[in-house]
Amino acid sequence: MKLSRRTTATATAAALATVALGATLAATAPASAAVPTASKAAKAAYNGVCGSGFKVIDSTPVGNVGTVYLTWNEAKGQNCAVTIRHKAGAKIYMSVTLEIPEEHNPIVSDTGYYTSYAGPVYLGAGGYCVNWSGAIGSATGADSGHCG
DSSP: OHHHHHHHHHHHHHHHHHHHHHHHHHHHOOGGGSOOOHHHHHHHTOOOTTOTTOEEEEEEEETTTEEEEEEEETTTTEEEEEEEESSOOSOEEEEEEEEOOSSSOOEEEEEEEESSEEEEEEEEOTTSEEEEEEEETTEEEEEEEEEO
16 A cells, blocks of 8 residues: 555656646747747748749738738849738639839739639839739738838
8 A cells, every 4th residue: 555655656746847847948948949920930831933043022911811922033133922822722813913113113913813822923123112912802911112
């Protein structure tokens, strides 16, 4: 009987020590071990559809259903934009637009019914500022201000 109580007491002490150690480790974990921020999570969803050499330089939400990404290729002096749904599904109206809001106002866009993304659209915008926007169903998102 004494052996049984000792075994139970030892097991209980070991369990408490494990819980305490876990709490200590969680409390002392570096901030870099935290859950990724929203911007990192959004950029992780970019699918690379613009091609090699294009790096995401900005993104903006399209409601709560997707993101429109703005990318840049330094070697080509070119921007690319694409609207991507967070979760692919049945075909839905989607669009992506990229423009230089200058005197000649060049605009490139892709609209249609897609399952996962609209675009990519490309614009040689070196030396200009660009506006970009996207839509998924009735949700929209737009931003501006990247100047190259």
